[in-house]
Amino acid sequence: MTENQNIAKIFKALGDETRLAVLKLLQSGEKCACVLLDRVFVGQSTLSHHMKILVESGLVTARKNGKWTYYAINPIEGEKACQILRDLTVKLDDGVDYNACCRDDRED
Amino acid sequence: MTENQNIAKIFKALGDETRLAVLKLLQSGEKCACVLLDRVFVGQSTLSHHMKILVESGLVTARKNGKWTYYAINPIEGEKACQILRDLTVKLDDGVDYNACCRDDRED
DNA sequence: GGGTTATATCGATTTTTGTCGATATGTGAA
DNA sequence: TTCACATATCGACAAAAATCGATATAACCC
Numbered sequence: 001m002t003e004n005q006n007i008a009k010i011f012k013a014l015g016d017e018t019r020l021a022v023l024k025l026l027q028s029g030e031k032c033a034c035v036l037l038d039r040v041f042v043g044q045s046t047l048s049h050h051m052k053i054l055v056e057s058g059l060v061t062a063r064k065n066g067k068w069t070y071y072a073i074n075p076i077e078g079e080k081a082c083q084i085l086r087d088l089t090v091k092l093d094d095g096v097d098y099n100a101c102c103r104d105d106r107e108d
Numbered sequence: 109m110t111e112n113q114n115i116a117k118i119f120k121a122l123g124d125e126t127r128l129a130v131l132k133l134l135q136s137g138e139k140c141a142c143v144l145l146d147r148v149f150v151g152q153s154t155l156s157h158h159m160k161i162l163v164e165s166g167l168v169t170a171r172k173n174g175k176w177t178y179y180a181i182n183p184i185e186g187e188k189a190c191q192i193l194r195d196l197t198v199k200l201d202d203g204v205d206y207n208a209c210c211r212d213d214r215e216d
Numbered sequence: 217g218g219g220t221t222a223t224a225t226c227g228a229t230t231t232t233t234g235t236c237g238a239t240a241t242g243t244g245a246a
Numbered sequence: 247t248t249c250a251c252a253t254a255t256c257g258a259c260a261a262a263a264a265t266c267g268a269t270a271t272a273a274c275c276c
Contacts (some may be wrong), residue, residue: 152224
């Protein structure tokens with residue numbers, strides 16, 4: 001998997017309302033899947049699918065204990081994602097005047 | 109559009125490799141569409157579609173000048189998105205011991 | 217005006233993603 | 247060892263998103 005594919009994977013995980021709702025629930029601490037299921041309006045298999053996507057993105061960790069699976073936010077990966085997003089959207093020094101098409105400046 | 113829909117829209121915009129490539133190109137400053145088209149491996153109509161998604165997310169601004177459209181990163185919205193992501197992934201105080209299913213704690 | 221260029225929009229198609237119900241897996245309890 | 251429960255996986259389908267080629271729009275140049 002390329003670097004950009006990995007980054008896209010993280011943001012894709014964040015780009016779904018159900019998964020955002022799950023993250024908000026996890027903000028108050030680790031939760032087992034059954035609790036999440038009570039609060040999110042999708043079926044059990046669908047929730048399981050969303051949790052897999054969140055875990056595979058790295059933003060969430062899963063811990064099994066007996067019958068239950070506990071999910072929690074992974075703040076380390078969250079911080080990494082923040083840094084990536086910040087890097088992507090900073091305004092670098094950009095004093096150029098582009099009144100003409102910038103294609104004029106390209107290398108062919 | 110709900111709050112979560114808006115947030116999902118921003119992260120969806122970031123969850124595509126072509127759009128990530130465009131953002132990386134825009135890091136070095138405003139670019140017109142034709143320059144982006146030279147460097148990204150999609151057709152012209154597809155690029156236009158991606159740029160619309162980026163602009164509608166707020167992460168990118170569009171400025172028309174004659175025949176050309178210039179795109180640039182919007183660092184204000186970028187910072188907002190960072191803040192949202194940080195809020196979503198912080199580790200709040202979480203001293204609870206979840207050795208039993210946390211459903212035991214729920215309100216029915 | 218007529219041609220050329222840059223970009224946007226449209227319509228069709230393909231690919232990806234979300235959803236569900238059914239079933240499988242694995243655990244603890246009776 | 248059988249049962250109930252929690253979760254994961256599977257297969258099918260529906261919805262959303264990406265892509266393309268064709269065409270529309272709009273600006274510039276001759």
